[in-house]
Amino acid sequence: MTVRSAQPLVLVVLLAATLAGGCSRSRVASPGDVSRDPNVLVAYVCCGFVPDIEDAKAQFESDNKGKSVRIESGEPASLVERIRSGSVPDVVIFPGDAEIGILEREGFLDRGSRQAIGSLRTAVAVRRDNPVVIDSYAALTSNAVRSIAMSTPGITSLGTDGKQALERAGVWSKLQGKLSLQTSALGALEQVVEGQADAAIVYDPCFALSQADTIPPESLRIVALPRAGDERPVSVYVVVHKRSPNALLAQRLIRLLESRQLEPPSPPPPADAGEQPEEPE
Numbered sequence: 591m592t593v594r595s596a597q598p599l600v601l602v603v604l605l606a607a608t609l610a611g612g613c614s615r616s617r618v619a620s621p622g623d624v625s626r627d628p629n630v631l632v633a634y635v636c637c638g639f640v641p642d643i644e645d646a647k648a649q650f651e652s653d654n655k656g657k658s659v660r661i662e663s664g665e666p667a668s669l670v671e672r673i674r675s676g677s678v679p680d681v682v683i684f685p686g687d688a689e690i691g692i693l694e695r696e697g698f699l700d701r702g703s704r705q706a707i708g709s710l711r712t713a714v715a716v717r718r719d720n721p722v723v724i725d726s727y728a729a730l731t732s733n734a735v736r737s738i739a740m741s742t743p744g745i746t747s748l749g750t751d752g753k754q755a756l757e758r759a760g761v762w763s764k765l766q767g768k769l770s771l772q773t774s775a776l777g778a779l780e781q782v783v784e785g786q787a788d789a790a791i792v793y794d795p796c797f798a799l800s801q802a803d804t805i806p807p808e809s810l811r812i813v814a815l816p817r818a819g820d821e822r823p824v825s826v827y828v829v830v831h832k833r834s835p836n837a838l839l840a841q842r843l844i845r846l847l848e849s850r851q852l853e854p855p856s857p858p859p860p861a862d863a864g865e866q867p868e869e870p871e
Contacts, residue, residue, distance in 0.1 A: 626678075626835050631659045631843055634669045634679040642708075642850070643683065650846055657839060667746065667774050673698050673831070680834040681843060685710050685793055685826045686747020694829070700837075703830040707847040709823035712748075712755040713794035714814035717782050724789055724813045727759035727820075730768070739770045739778035739787035748775045751824050752791035758820040783809055793824065 626632070631650075635643050640663050647659040662679070664672075666689040669682065673693060682699065684690050693699045714724055722734045730738055743753040749771070756762040770787050772778045781787040794812055815821070828847055830840045 628836055628839075629657050631657070631681070631836055631839055632679045633659055633661050633843070634673070634682040635661050635663045636666045636669055636684050643847075646843070646847055646850055650843055653846070654839075654842065659843065665774050665776050678831050678833045678835075680836050680840045681828050681830055683707070683826065683828045683847075684747070685824050686751055687825075687827075688745065688747040688750055690827055690829055698832060699829045700832050701829075703841075703844070704827050705829075705844055705848055706825040707828050707844075708826040708851050710793045710826060711815060711821055711823060712752050713792055713812045713816075714789050715779070715782065715792045715810050716789050716813050717785070718809055718811050720788065722788060726814050727756060727761055727816065729814065730756075730789065731761055731764050735788045736768065737770050737781075737787040738765060738768050738789050738791065739772060739781040740791035741775045741778055742771045742773060745773070746775065747824070748791070748793055751793075751822075754822065755791070755816055755820070758822070759817065779810065789813075 633643065633647075640661060643659075643661055647661060651658050662669075666684050669684075670689050670693060673679070673682070674696070682690065682693070690699065690704065694701045694704070714727065714730065716722070716724060722732075724730060724732075724735065729735070740752050741749040743749040753762060756765065770778075770781060772781065775792065778787070778790040779792070782790045792812075794815065828844050830837055830844070834840055
């Protein structure tokens with residue numbers, strides 16, 4: 591059966607499913623072919639993974655002559671909306687479960703293809719010239735810390751993972767009056783850089799949320815990580831889009847990424863050499 595002759599049947603099935611589901615608000619990936627160069631894999635990559643994925647891209651292209659990988663980066667929320675609007679990457683690479691879970695439930699991603707390729711951790715970041723001492727999650731309760739920016743739990747992976755980290759540290763309930771919840775991690779970082787918040791909950795290392803960010807990484811620094819015993823690594827996942835025109839080639843990239851396993855870097859020192867931050871009140 592040709593694709594053309596199958597279209598009426600597909601439309602009937604979709605119409606029947608819509609009527610049976612009533613006014614369901616879930617979205618389903620639309621059927622049909624995606625016209626794209628079969629030799630080019632498109633990868634949607636978020637957070638600070640682009641340098642690592644660039645290394646994997648170089649190896650992949652060396653191992654697969656005539657094939658290439660095009661990396662498009664951005665925040666998870668913006669990449670989710672691009673996919674919902676009809677964009678079809680071959681693979682997505684996101685940290686945490688929230689955004690990938692949404693796309694799997696709405697029928698865009700192949701749940702069975704999801705693979706963990708590394709891990710991150712939550713951390714506290716401040717503007718580099720911030721003199722306040724924040725050497726632990728507990729220090730966020732200090733009177734010297736007036737506002738803490740983070741993305742919203744339950745909507746973003748970072749928000750959910752950040753809340754869980756603060757709960758494990760025993761400070762979540764104590765910080766409610768200080769939290770400035772944002773719809774994106776980038777919004778939280780912008781508040782810190784602009785001086786509207788003293789600290790932000792971030793993934794380490796994820797200052798470079800996309801290639802188009804205007805926040806220079808050198809303007810921020812990590813000052814606190816979870817205590818030993820409190821740390822829960824956050825998995826970084828790669829998943830294939832259900833409509834990927836290069837699904838078999840995408841599996842080769844996934845196997846390569848699995849073999850490399852992204853890991854968080856060693857913890858940085860609490861402050862730059864020579865800095866003399868003031869003690870919190």
